[in-house]
Amino acid sequence: MIKKLLSVLLAGMVLAVCMNSAVITASAATLPVLPPSGYDQTRSNIPHGQVSYINYQSKATNSQRRARIYLPPGYSKNNKYSVMYLLPGYGQNEDVWYSSGAANVILDNLLAEGKIQPFILVMPNANATGAGISDGYVNFTNDLIGSLMPYIESNYSVYTDRLHRAIAGLSLGGAQSLNIGLLHLDMFPYIGGFSPGGPASITGVNMFPDPAAVRQQLKLLFLCIGTNDNTSFSGSIDSTCKSNNIPDTYFLIQGAGHDWSVWKPSLWNFSQMACANGFTDYGPVTPPEPVSAFEKIEGESYSSQSGIQNGSCSEGGECIGYIENGDYAVYSNVDFGGGAADFKARVSSATSGGNIELRLDSITGTLIGTCAVPGTGDWQNWADVKCDVGDVSGKHDLYLKFTGGSGYLFNVNWFMFGKEIIPEKLPGDLNSDGKVDSIDFTLMKKHILGLELLADTAPADLDGNGTVNSLDFLLLRQHLLGI
Numbered sequence: 001m002i003k004k005l006l007s008v009l010l011a012g013m014v015l016a017v018c019m020n021s022a023v024i025t026a027s028a029a030t031l032p033v034l035p036p037s038g039y040d041q042t043r044s045n046i047p048h049g050q051v052s053y054i055n056y057q058s059k060a061t062n063s064q065r066r067a068r069i070y071l072p073p074g075y076s077k078n079n080k081y082s083v084m085y086l087l088p089g090y091g092q093n094e095d096v097w098y099s100s101g102a103a104n105v106i107l108d109n110l111l112a113e114g115k116i117q118p119f120i121l122v123m124p125n126a127n128a129t130g131a132g133i134s135d136g137y138v139n140f141t142n143d144l145i146g147s148l149m150p151y152i153e154s155n156y157s158v159y160t161d162r163l164h165r166a167i168a169g170l171s172l173g174g175a176q177s178l179n180i181g182l183l184h185l186d187m188f189p190y191i192g193g194f195s196p197g198g199p200a201s202i203t204g205v206n207m208f209p210d211p212a213a214v215r216q217q218l219k220l221l222f223l224c225i226g227t228n229d230n231t232s233f234s235g236s237i238d239s240t241c242k243s244n245n246i247p248d249t250y251f252l253i254q255g256a257g258h259d260w261s262v263w264k265p266s267l268w269n270f271s272q273m274a275c276a277n278g279f280t281d282y283g284p285v286t287p288p289e290p291v292s293a294f295e296k297i298e299g300e301s302y303s304s305q306s307g308i309q310n311g312s313c314s315e316g317g318e319c320i321g322y323i324e325n326g327d328y329a330v331y332s333n334v335d336f337g338g339g340a341a342d343f344k345a346r347v348s349s350a351t352s353g354g355n356i357e358l359r360l361d362s363i364t365g366t367l368i369g370t371c372a373v374p375g376t377g378d379w380q381n382w383a384d385v386k387c388d389v390g391d392v393s394g395k396h397d398l399y400l401k402f403t404g405g406s407g408y409l410f411n412v413n414w415f416m417f418g419k420e421i422i423p424e425k426l427p428g429d430l431n432s433d434g435k436v437d438s439i440d441f442t443l444m445k446k447h448i449l450g451l452e453l454l455a456d457t458a459p460a461d462l463d464g465n466g467t468v469n470s471l472d473f474l475l476l477r478q479h480l481l482g483i
Helices: 002-010 103-112 136-155 172-183 211-217 233-243 260-276 438-449 470-481
Strands: 015-017 050-058 063-071 083-087 120-124 165-170 190-194 220-226 249-253 304-306 309-312 318-321 328-335 340-349 354-360 366-373 378-388 395-403 411-419
Touching (some): 050 136, 083 172, 103 120, 136 172, 165 260, 190 233, 220 233, 233 249, 249 260
Parallel strands (some): 083 165, 220 249
Antiparallel strands (some): 063 120, 328 395, 340 378, 340 411, 354 366
16 A cells, blocks of 8 residues: 555555645645635624525435525625535435535634635535435436535525536545545536545446546545545545546545545635635625615515524525524615604523624724513414614615623514604694794784795795785684684
């Protein structure tokens, strides 16, 4: 085995990095390398993406299936994002990349360092098994292409072209990624296999039926394996690439086995290399259309958010929930017109509730109101809450900042603002004191004689003909005399 590896190294076919070597400060041009210490550790002083479950109906299994999804910090429905599908290994499920692989932490840290652009990560269960299905791992191709991808592209703000879609995985999931990606380059030009291997039903397929087409369509093929791993599939893929002049990256990690010491560094490298090769090349952002503040705004229609999740609502549709102290939701380009007077929201809480701070244009922007949310007895017992708001007009990004104690605070179904009510002036009340009397009579007389003109002539135009004259004076006199 050692002789074989040395010969490959001498032939220049493999990039090997020793586990105890000094960490290199990497740019995309120098990758792949071992990541620096702490690359997979949570940092409290940076923005964090949201990880949640999704449920979708699978045509391939005729059942509901579950996946995890990572939305990057500041995810906004006003922007479009690329999607990476990240597969688990044999016997694993949609949780493993989150619970053991720290995939969300790795991406959060890379984003905070400016090494990648934001993208959505989907972590499915790659065993699409069910009644009458002989091989769930083979059937996953049908599940992914026929059900999961359409669900993501219908429910999230994503690009749907191939240049903004990637697939990768570990162990059997890595072999599935190669199988799916190389045979569907019209969908996946960025492909990663991390210690790939598995049964012949996955690995025994000819993945290069047309090498010329692969050379033309492939943007990135990344292979990684530890030198103490006895799987050989990645080596055979690399050899096939070399013999057909197909560019690939084959990354050997010295002393590593078939474990997370390979798979997590693989994700760290693959994400950066995919972005550098065009995976997250985004076009200009189109500003969102204005939203009226005076019509119902659904809670889940946020442009971006931090910490919250969508949930089902007993009143129909969805709501936002799992709200904790400091979480927030942003609603872009809300049009307050000439002014708003109050705020109303439809809420529920099985705890003691909390508060909704209404801020303009940033999470620390102008505070125009604070709405208290009491407990309602249950997460699906809905009630209206209301508060006055301060001076606000025109178009703003509205931030709903949620504050309160520990644990989950409340749910929000929808909210809206009420318009500022400008009371109509009383006809004949020329000094705006709420009554018509001799003082108003004197003011009208002075106005008609040109001694002291009225600033607002509307209350004096009693006959409504657009002018104030002796006829209006006569009408006011008759009113005061009770004639």
